[in-house]
Amino acid sequence: MSNINKVLAIVGPTGSGKTEWAKIIAKKFNGKIISVDSRQIYRGMDIGTAKDKTFPQDLIDILNPDEPYSVADYQKAANDLINQYLSLKNLPVLVGGTGLYMEAVLYGFLLPELKDQSLKVRAALGKLTDTELFKKLQELDFEASKKIDPRNKRRVIRALEVTMLSGKPFSAQQKKRQPLFNSLIIGIKTDRATLYSKIDARVEQMIKDGLVEEVRQLTKKYRQDLLAFNTIGYREIIDYISANEIPRQAQLGHLNEKQTLKEAIEKIKTNTHSYVRRQETWFSHDKNIKWVADIEAAEKLVEKFLK
16 A cells, blocks of 8 residues: 555544644645535535635535535546645645545445436435435435435435436445555544534524525525535525515514524534534444544644655
């Protein structure tokens, strides 16, 4: 493995400080940051995804929310960027919490190609509720259901689509090939109670920064049922806005909007806490991750890795 090109990855649950660590490490080690976030790829979804535009990074703002994008698309785009930066003697720094995207790049999954019938199958599945879809996935591919977030409608549909069209479980088709890169994966070790507190404060700040108006503007341009909007922070605010539409107000009389928004905020916090637990479970399966609690320990690992 010593002759394989070197790539750094920084992982951890949402709110753990991955971006700040990446900025510090990239500056110190001549790095180029590549985002590994399945929602920050969308233009206009800034506040709710905690997008940081104060520094250069790749693979954010590359699509509109109504444009399709797959794990295979991400894998190719990230691999191309990594090779480009390696040729320039930069250190590619992958940073983000989307575990499947990260694994696809670092471990070189061979992802099954979609067939011509995919659009029809996808459209039919898209009419089902999240609960119906996930139940179907549990029936057809229980192994895949253990690793896929039931709220991630896009990924559940993708797994069902591949399983139904190929006749083989999606989980059995994500075959690994020889990794293209020699990677160091650093995980940010966090105390869950502290992390929850940081997340709650961040959600409150998102509201102050204009999350409700961001969602309102997005839903004026795009359909509310887009898979991109099945995202924590966006779905809850969409529900809040829908509950306070003029026809509903006229029908039910005055609504306590402040209380309704408060309920939406609490739902965002609770759902984010649940998401953190799922992320922790996902990353716990990867024994290659080196977990550290502070940036100094991370820098020492990088120094040793690059020697």
